[in-house]
Amino acid sequence: MRFALGYQQPDNGEPFPAIVADYRDAVGEVFFPWAGAPSGRAALGGASNWSAQQILEEDLVELRKMGVKLDLLFNANCYGARALSKSLDNETASIIEYLGELCGGPDIVTTTSLAIAHSVKKRFPNMEIRASVNMRLGTLQAMRYVSGLFDSFYLQRDLQRNLPYVRKVSEWCNANGKKLCLLANSGCLRFCPGQSFHDNLVAHDSEILEMNNLEDFNPHVCWKLYEKPENFVEILKATWIRPEDVALYEGLVDTMKLATRQHSHPRMVLGAYSKGHFSGSLLDILEPGFSRAFAPKYLDNASFPPDWAERQSACSSDCGICGYCDEVLTKVLKSH
Numbered sequence: 001m002r003f004a005l006g007y008q009q010p011d012n013g014e015p016f017p018a019i020v021a022d023y024r025d026a027v028g029e030v031f032f033p034w035a036g037a038p039s040g041r042a043a044l045g046g047a048s049n050w051s052a053q054q055i056l057e058e059d060l061v062e063l064r065k066m067g068v069k070l071d072l073l074f075n076a077n078c079y080g081a082r083a084l085s086k087s088l089d090n091e092t093a094s095i096i097e098y099l100g101e102l103c104g105g106p107d108i109v110t111t112t113s114l115a116i117a118h119s120v121k122k123r124f125p126n127m128e129i130r131a132s133v134n135m136r137l138g139t140l141q142a143m144r145y146v147s148g149l150f151d152s153f154y155l156q157r158d159l160q161r162n163l164p165y166v167r168k169v170s171e172w173c174n175a176n177g178k179k180l181c182l183l184a185n186s187g188c189l190r191f192c193p194g195q196s197f198h199d200n201l202v203a204h205d206s207e208i209l210e211m212n213n214l215e216d217f218n219p220h221v222c223w224k225l226y227e228k229p230e231n232f233v234e235i236l237k238a239t240w241i242r243p244e245d246v247a248l249y250e251g252l253v254d255t256m257k258l259a260t261r262q263h264s265h266p267r268m269v270l271g272a273y274s275k276g277h278f279s280g281s282l283l284d285i286l287e288p289g290f291s292r293a294f295a296p297k298y299l300d301n302a303s304f305p306p307d308w309a310e311r312q313s314a315c316s317s318d319c320g321i322c323g324y325c326d327e328v329l330t331k332v333l334k335s336h
Helices: 016-022 052-066 086-103 114-123 140-145 163-175 195-203 221-225 229-237 243-249 266-275 308-313 324-332
Strands: 003-006 027-033 069-074 108-111 128-131 152-154 179-183 255-258 297-299 333-335
Touching: 003 266, 016 027, 016 052, 016 266, 027 052, 027 108, 027 255, 052 069, 052 086, 069 086, 086 114, 108 114, 114 128, 128 179, 140 163, 163 179, 163 243, 163 308, 229 297, 229 324, 243 266, 243 308, 255 266, 324 333
Parallel strands: 003 027, 003 255, 027 069, 069 108, 108 128, 128 152, 152 179, 179 255
Antiparallel strands: 297 333
């Protein structure tokens, strides 16, 4: 399996390309935002890190020398009044052209915006355009509707544990000259009712930080949920794929994305998934991981039953009559 690793500038000062170099055989792509631009996570560099742009450019040059594919993100959930504007179109093209001069350009553009997908395909017809996981494309019907805009798709993560369904989507992609990708280590709730709200907040992060905001409201459904230990079982019903189960997707998926753009230890995440094994708390390799919410409890990855992936693949989602996840929780939830 080839992995797509999320770019960041680690707080410990370690150059990001050094992480990739140590696992070069496992990393096929690095996905990254443009400094200061809205994306699916907080803007790279924020408002005060003036060196972020320079470091990004230097790192991209090093990654290109390694032969790693570069995936430029325009995956914000909202571009506001600029969503259909010529200014956004020109800005997008300008960034791609600048990257072309800097490091040969991005190989892939991943976006949630149909307008950006249209513009990039028109201006750069040979570039791979990828539908972001934030689009939540879960059906072949949806993929067909936008197949003229996208060359590859992230499957809606809520459905990716269903292996027969992944196989069905993979067969359609192969038959239609498309690529299928998955996000392996998301800690987000399955079918989270707050995802659209949260994604819009992130897209407007810089504006929101300037406002006098509510102090008695938690906008994150997941963090609020895990305030109560009786809800811990919901983490097992989420969308993540354990490193030990990656092999089940060989031949079905072109690329597995590892969410590491905001993870405190991207090297650990990449190491776990490239080796197909992790000894420790599963929470530590997810993004978000919720270790703080579960403390002093943790999820012992080594204690998952051998039939975990098989049972999840056959899950009926009728939790009221099953109880399997509750049973597994008693085995994997441990105290430090």
